[in-house]
Amino acid sequence: MSGPVRSAARSPSRRRPGGLHEDAAATLIGLAIVAMALAATWTAQPAEDAGSRAAHPKGWRSPLATTIERPQSWADSPLESMRDKKGRGVAAAVLMGMGWVVAVAAAGTALGGRSAVRELPGQLAIAALTCAAWVLSAQKVIHHYNLEYPLWALSVGLLVGNVLGVPRWLARSLSGEFLIKTGLVIFGAEVLFSRLLELGLPGVMTSWLVTPVVLVATYWAGVKLLRIPSRSLCMVISADLSVCGVSAAIATGAACRAKKEELSLAIGLSLFFTVIMMVAMPPAIRWLGLDPIVGAAWLGGTIDATGAVVAAGEALGKEAGEVAATVKMIQNSMIGVIAFAVAVYWAGWVERDAGGPRTSLVAEAWRRFPKFILGFLAASIVCSWIFSRSPEAALWVDGTITGFTSRLRGWLFCAGFVCMGLQTNFRELAPVLSRGRPLLLYVGGQLLNLALTLAMASLTFGWLFKKAVEP
């Protein structure tokens, strides 16, 4: 492999002597948060029907749920974002959400051996900008057309950084990579291997056979056919279109150390095409006369974002909506395996320095391996194991995730993207566009994804298991 050799420390380490490495700090803090959240939910175990999904559709209620919330969707005035659908005020929980961001950033600063007090003003400003990005993304038109918060977090950061500039007190607090890595470790708790078999063999065949083929073929086409200079850009685009959009782009981007401009471009492409596919695919399925279940599996396997999959699937009917969402959920669960495989491939082959000292492949790979991925996998394995123990345990994990870790992960990702936007100059975005080749790569990869997923969905849901899926 003769790709460009990249330094493992692309972004300079902010660690001081005696401080922990950023990956170690992210892993430690992320796992501690998952453990704390599980313990908190355990204390709130319901006295009755603890194992009943009907009684607790989103799992046991976590006591930490009241400590974090994001601004709610609004129509005419941003002030509406401080009330939920039932009219209850969420301003205090939003403020506490900002507090969690500051607390995690401060813990990272302290573990890195730097002064948490000195960086506090900058961290407070980042938390405030994160809240502003949430509010912009919660406007109903934006919200219901799936233009997700990373886009607005990046835009807020870019706008502030390029219009006002970044003062020194703010610049020293920018810890985008650390926040995203910590968010990813916490995200591991949501990647439940036990969910993989929810749709049985047809679901596994549709998700697990097509996804890796599309990922590898798109990456190969980007590197060899389109000759895009950056391998990490090819990988992030391939993962985001073949697995599950923004979340896959974030996980693989961290695993292959993609530049912030590359991640921003991949996310922009994903969101743009998700809106088009969400609106265009259901009428196209009806026009083609496809069976709604086959069409739903096709939607689940191809549209990048989970929310957009559900929106498009429900347009074909209730059961189609369930099938589409479940196929997507199985694909979602592949993130852990794919991020790990990408990290190993990158550390062992892409970044391997041919002219460097001769060391064993394993030692070299381990030296370059992004260690926080191990924290991500550990959270995933532990939560998957707990989830599979009993119906009660499954509701315990679900309650922990939906009530707290998923919300905190969203805040940390959002803050991470704000930092990335603040650190990016508009001029740096131009070279990444590489004369439109990333767009070509996305479109080509998505067309392959559409063709292969349709073939596999027709084979599994429309033929091999047709009797089983008939209502």
Add this chain to the structure above:
Amino acid sequence: MSEPRPRRLAIATLAVVAIWGGLLPALLRSGPVARHVAAMEERGIDPAAMYYTELDRLPARPAWIERRLTLWP
């Protein structure tokens, strides 16, 4: 960018206020957009969910999965 900083700030602020305070609320009242938003709200769908754990309802296991899956129709 050659404009002075206060001017850039004024332009950016105006653009944000015009888009989020005027254009988007107006779009929300236009036919196709209003219909799409109403349909999503009526069915309790959150299209902005990035991951399945962010959905208002976790995906339900379809009834047919409980049946024995037999190869070939």
